[in-house]
Amino acid sequence: MTPNHPGEDGVSVPPQTRLFRIGANAHLSPEATRRRKALPLMFELSTEDKKTTPPSLSVWAEELTIADQAWDFMGAKPKNTVVACLSADDVRAIPVPPQFQQVNVVWEQAKRDDGDGNLIPNLAPGAEGHCGIIGLAQGGTADKNHRKALRLDLAEAAKISPVPVPHDFDEDHVRIAAYFLYQTTHLNGTAETHWVSAIRQLRRHRVRLDGMAQD
Amino acid sequence: MAGIMDQTRLAESGVAVFKSLRNYTTGSSGTIAAAMNTRSSFGAVFYRIPVAAAIAHATMLSPCSASLTRPDTSSTESAIMTRLARPMENVLSRGDEPRVKEQIQEHLDYLRAISASADDAPISEDTAEVARWTWHMMWSASGYALPVPSACTGPDGRLMYSWDRGHNHLEVEFGPEQDSEFFYRDRASGQLWSADHRAGSALPSEVVNSLRLFL
Numbered sequence: 014m015t016p017n018h019p020g021e022d023g024v025s026v027p028p029q030t031r032l033f034r035i036g037a038n039a040h041l042s043p044e045a046t047r048r049r050k051a052l053p054l055m056f057e058l059s060t061e062d063k064k065t066t067p068p069s070l071s072v073w074a075e076e077l078t079i080a081d082q083a084w085d086f087m088g089a090k091p092k093n094t095v096v097a098c099l100s101a102d103d104v105r106a107i108p109v110p111p112q113f114q115q116v117n118v119v120w121e122q123a124k125r126d127d128g129d130g131n132l133i134p135n136l137a138p139g140a141e142g143h144c145g146i147i148g149l150a151q152g153g154t155a156d157k158n159h160r161k162a163l164r165l166d167l168a169e170a171a172k173i174s175p176v177p178v179p180h181d182f183d184e185d186h187v188r189i190a191a192y193f194l195y196q197t198t199h200l201n202g203t204a205e206t207h208w209v210s211a212i213r214q215l216r217r218h219r220v221r222l223d224g225m226a227q228d
Numbered sequence: 229m230a231g232i233m234d235q236t237r238l239a240e241s242g243v244a245v246f247k248s249l250r251n252y253t254t255g256s257s258g259t260i261a262a263a264m265n266t267r268s269s270f271g272a273v274f275y276r277i278p279v280a281a282a283i284a285h286a287t288m289l290s291p292c293s294a295s296l297t298r299p300d301t302s303s304t305e306s307a308i309m310t311r312l313a314r315p316m317e318n319v320l321s322r323g324d325e326p327r328v329k330e331q332i333q334e335h336l337d338y339l340r341a342i343s344a345s346a347d348d349a350p351i352s353e354d355t356a357e358v359a360r361w362t363w364h365m366m367w368s369a370s371g372y373a374l375p376v377p378s379a380c381t382g383p384d385g386r387l388m389y390s391w392d393r394g395h396n397h398l399e400v401e402f403g404p405e406q407d408s409e410f411f412y413r414d415r416a417s418g419q420l421w422s423a424d425h426r427a428g429s430a431l432p433s434e435v436v437n438s439l440r441l442f443l
Contacts, residue, residue: 038381042380057383161399
């Protein structure tokens with residue numbers, strides 16, 4: 014089951030929801046890039062993340078947001094090219110010590126800076142797919158190793174997407190795919206939604222091809 | 229998706245028609261140049277270093293020393309380059325010496341790129357130097373056999389190195405104005421430990437003892 018509309022803030026996302034994360038400051042080394050390996054630091058809460066209630070790690074539901082939109086919301090930094098993909102089931106399957114609550118993924122209203130330093134709801138198309146992973150900041154000083162183990166589990170569950178941000182598809186291919194969607198969806202939607210859907214489908218297609226190549 | 233791709237192929241001859249659909253916009257199309265990790269010539273870098281000075285640095289950087297002071301960037305790089313210029317018995321047996329040297333050079337280039345003097349550099353030059361220094365100590369303590377780590381930057385100016393072999397995981401995290409933190413997990417037994425490390429001091433014994441697990 015994948016969502017086609019977001020839930021209320023704090024509500025768990027449906028099972029099997031496909032998620033991705035773009036680390037705001039994640040730059041992988043050549044060795045990590047070769048291994049296509051997510052590192053635990055990509056799932057570390059920033060100082061700002063820890064101030065939220067509850068502390069949550071920003072991720073996006075792939076059905077509602079494409080990575081290129083998320084990348085744009087995050088400032089479209091050219092050096093931020095890495096997309097780590099995982100599922101809500103992967104996150105919920107992470108084993109936790111008895112004193113911890115289960116790690117979970119919940120809907121979370123995306124925010125943006127209004128230009129004066131105030132955070133306001135981001136209502137741009139694609140922003141509705143914002144979610145948060147909660148339960149990563151549990152415990153006290155004595156639980157430091159368990160918290161590190163949680164982010165390691167997230168990294169091990171994640172796969173680096175074969176498609177970077179921004180995507181590297183030929184623009185003509187996207188245009189053709191968008192036109193195909195325009196025709197097959199009985200003319201519903203707008204040019205922009207067709208374009209976004211086209212990129213989503215092309216991304217999924219390359220992920221599938223990549224998966225087959227790795228098998 | 230297969231339908232889309234088939235349609236894409238069929239429609240390739242009609243691209244000009246679709247190009248008229250200029251209202252499809254993305255705002256994030258195109259590719260970015262791989263500005264980071266531009267390789268310099270390994271030989272050219274090495275042979276500019278006076279041999280006697282480099283050997284002196286290599287001696288100073290011995291992990292057995294208890295009271296080390298952190299050298300400047302060029303010193304640590306000199307020590308690494310000096311060692312690289314010598315035969316690498318531990319990798320020669322695997323016939324991997326050229327590849328290993330290339331990977332080490334790539335890693336040094338990566339550290340330089342992510343700490344370049346710029347407002348948006350992911351980590352500071354100090355953090356990069358502590359990482360370079362720590363890796364050199366670990367490499368040396370392993371008999372120059374420890375593989376180049378997978379590395380990634382993260383929030384708040386942090387950097388992580390990671391090694392995985394079989395069920396063993398070792399990571400070390402560097403950050404501004406804080407001790408480095410090692411973390412180990414044995415996936416088979418569930419054993420976890422962590423150890424703090426101050427730049428310039430000897431490596432924690434548990435770290436040194438664990439290195440053989442990653443060779």
